[in-house]
Amino acid sequence: METLGFMFFDLNYLLYLSPAILLALWAQMKLKAAYGRASRHAARCGLTGAQAAQRILSQHGIVDVAIEQTRGHLGDHYDPRHRVLRLSPDVYSGRSLASLGIAAHEVGHAIQHATSYAPLAIRGALVPTAMVGTQLSWIMIIGGLVLSGMHIALGQPIAVLGIVLFGGVVLFQLVNLPVEFDASRRARQILLTNGMIVQDEEVLVGKVLNAAALTYVAATLTAILQLAYYVSLVMNRRD
Secondary structure (H helix, E strand, O other): OEEEOOEEEOHHHHHHHHHHHHHHHHHHHHHHHHHHHHHOOEOOOOOOHHHHHHHHHHHOOOOOOEEEEOOOOOOOEEEOOOOEEEEOHHHHHOOEHHHHHHHHHHHHHHHHHHOOOHHHHHHHHHHHHHHHHHHHHHHHHHHHHHHHHOOOOOHHHHHHHHHHHHHHHHHHHHHHHHHHHHHHHHHHHHHHHOOOOOHHHHHHHHHHHHHHHHHHHHHHHHHHHHHHHHHHHHHHHHO
């Protein structure tokens, strides 16, 4: 591993992560293309994303979830702690198939919450661990390797603890996949069975949701390959 100023740079890092980087780039291209196409097609039902979200919530007897407009592009998310569905301006006010698909996906998370969907609860419990792992793991790994290079006994345990912390990030990403896939499945089924979209419209909605799901797969693969890279660093230093 070479030292560049005070930062560590290793070409092996790019080699380890290259499959995930390529998948992430491909996923972003597919999402941009699918979203762009679906956003140009107005939904025949004439509903905005916010209206569709409210209708779905009402149909499922969920009366304690608010719908708010948030800033930014594709910043849509469901906040289970405050029970708020936050939709970006294009989704909140938009009447396109893309708007309905994304809004329904986020409502899918609200339905998961209301029905005590186990993977969602597990994901929520893992959030603090994932946050700590994201912020501290690489510092502990690099710091531990530096200490090991100085023949300080605590270096190796610190680096290993950093790897364990990053394992929490990987676990979060793995649990996140079924949560997101299930929300997309619910969205497509609800929109179709309730007549908000028809069969030919479902194809475009599906492409948006599938492309979005691929970005989560890329994020998970990135975390797994990062973990493999960190393990290789520590194991090589041990040798």
